[in-house]
Amino acid sequence: MPLSVGIVGLPNVGKSTVFNALTAGKAEAANYPFCTIDPNVGVVPVHDPRLKRIQKHIKTDKVIPAIVELVDIAGLVKGASQGEGLGNKFLANIRETNAILMMVRCFEDENVVHVAGTVDPIRDIDVIELELVLADMETAEKRAKKALSGSKTGNKEAKAELALAERVVAHLSAGKPGRSLEATDDEKAEVATWNLLTTKPVLYCCNVGEGDLPDGNAYSDLVKARAAREGAGVVVLCGKIEAELAECSDEERVELLAGYGLAEPALHTLARECYRLLGLQSYFTAGEKEIRAWTIKQGATAPEAAGVIHTDFEKGFIRAQVFSLADLEEHGSEAGLKAAGKLRIEGKTYVVQDGDIMHFLFNV
Ligand SMILES: Nc1nc2c(ncn2[C@@H]2O[C@H](COP(=O)(O)OP(=O)(O)O)[C@@H](O)[C@H]2O)c(=O)[nH]1
Numbered sequence: 001m002p003l004s005v006g007i008v009g010l011p012n013v014g015k016s017t018v019f020n021a022l023t024a025g026k027a028e029a030a031n032y033p034f035c036t037i038d039p040n041v042g043v044v045p046v047h048d049p050r051l052k053r054i055q056k057h058i059k060t061d062k063v064i065p066a067i068v069e070l071v072d073i074a075g076l077v078k079g080a081s082q083g084e085g086l087g088n089k090f091l092a093n094i095r096e097t098n099a100i101l102m103m104v105r106c107f108e109d110e111n112v113v114h115v116a117g118t119v120d121p122i123r124d125i126d127v128i129e130l131e132l133v134l135a136d137m138e139t140a141e142k143r144a145k146k147a148l149s150g151s152k153t154g155n156k157e158a159k160a161e162l163a164l165a166e167r168v169v170a171h172l173s174a175g176k177p178g179r180s181l182e183a184t185d186d187e188k189a190e191v192a193t194w195n196l197l198t199t200k201p202v203l204y205c206c207n208v209g210e211g212d213l214p215d216g217n218a219y220s221d222l223v224k225a226r227a228a229r230e231g232a233g234v235v236v237l238c239g240k241i242e243a244e245l246a247e248c249s250d251e252e253r254v255e256l257l258a259g260y261g262l263a264e265p266a267l268h269t270l271a272r273e274c275y276r277l278l279g280l281q282s283y284f285t286a287g288e289k290e291i292r293a294w295t296i297k298q299g300a301t302a303p304e305a306a307g308v309i310h311t312d313f314e315k316g317f318i319r320a321q322v323f324s325l326a327d328l329e330e331h332g333s334e335a336g337l338k339a340a341g342k343l344r345i346e347g348k349t350y351v352v353q354d355g356d357i358m359h360f361l362f363n364v
């Protein structure tokens with residue numbers, strides 16, 4: 001199961017607009033056999049400028065980017081945790097994802113109804129967060145109840161879990177999300193197994209008006225300030241324009257982007273940020289047949305990285321040959337790298353760095 005990001009927000013904030021624009025690049029993602037059929041689940045290529053830079057020095061037939069999986073979750077409304085507007089079902093959909101992309105309406109448009117009547121991104125974030133907190137309280141209270149019966153028999157572990165669950169309930173009762181709970185690493189690992197909604201990492205996406213690019217507006221500034229306090233990331237985009245950019249030809253795109261003062265579609269940034277939000281990073285393989293980005297967890301070792309290509313590569317791992325993009329650019333080719341002593345040999349304990357270019361040696 002690939003890790004996925006759920007797009008969460010009030011109705012009519014631009015979730016589906018952005019989801020559809022993101023998944024419009026189907027041709028590229030079609031390389032992937034697990035490309036999903038569900039209309040609410042999409043596979044999005046992670047545009048990585050490093051792939052083009054590698055291609056400048058290593059001629060290849062095809063370039064395959066990494067992908068990230070996104071889920072378009074139906075809009076939540078106030079009362080969702082009590083079942084309002086199919087809320088329970090939508091909260092269950094969020095539970096199946098690994099991170100949350102919180103879409104926030106920062107555009108004025110009298111033709112697009114706002115469920116609360118006015119544009120107010122901070123209030124909207126609070127409404128959504130409260131529903132997630134309430135759903136988590138139910139989960140944590142159930143945990144506490146279960147641990148309570150276990151602790152009555154004198155079970156030490158159950159006692160510890162009861163204390164932890166009670167702390168989590170108190171924290172949530174104060175309206176705070178689970179991710180801001182102060183706890184030891186062990187406690188956090190325990191809470192992670194409860195699969196709370198508010199411990200999932202969050203990225204804010206401000207959907208601003210066409211005239212507000214590239215920097216956003218007063219509304220998105222409020223979201224940025226909040227995100228900074230929480231240590232969360234923010235991407236500013238205009239859903240309407242991104243939808244246009246996804247549809248048009250390459251030449252038109254260049255012109256449109258320049259007109260709005262954008263270096264690239266904001267969706268490229270968004271996909272990269274989602275990837276990072278999931279704790280993922282890429283290493284590359286590069287040869288005549290293909291240059292490809294492979295997805296690993298941050299902190300993965302060389303054999304684990306090899307295992308992403310094929311389990312046999314992990315089982316029979318002998319060593320890896322590694323070089324960096326910077327060194328490739330300096331020395332121009334693998335032969336040049338070799339002559340300069342820049343082809344490193346790494347063993348089983350090597351922790352792969354984001355952007356490493358690797359060959360694996362293995363036996364089966
Ligand atoms: N003016 C404007 N309208 C937008 C923008 N993004 C989405 N909309 C409109 O807002 C409405 C709701 O969008 P949708 O993506 O379906 O919202 P969802 O309910 O969050 O999935 C649609 O009529 C969109 O055309 C935007 O950036 N600017």
Ligand SMILES: [Mg+2]
Binds near residue numbers: 015016017074075
């Ligand atoms: Mg929608």
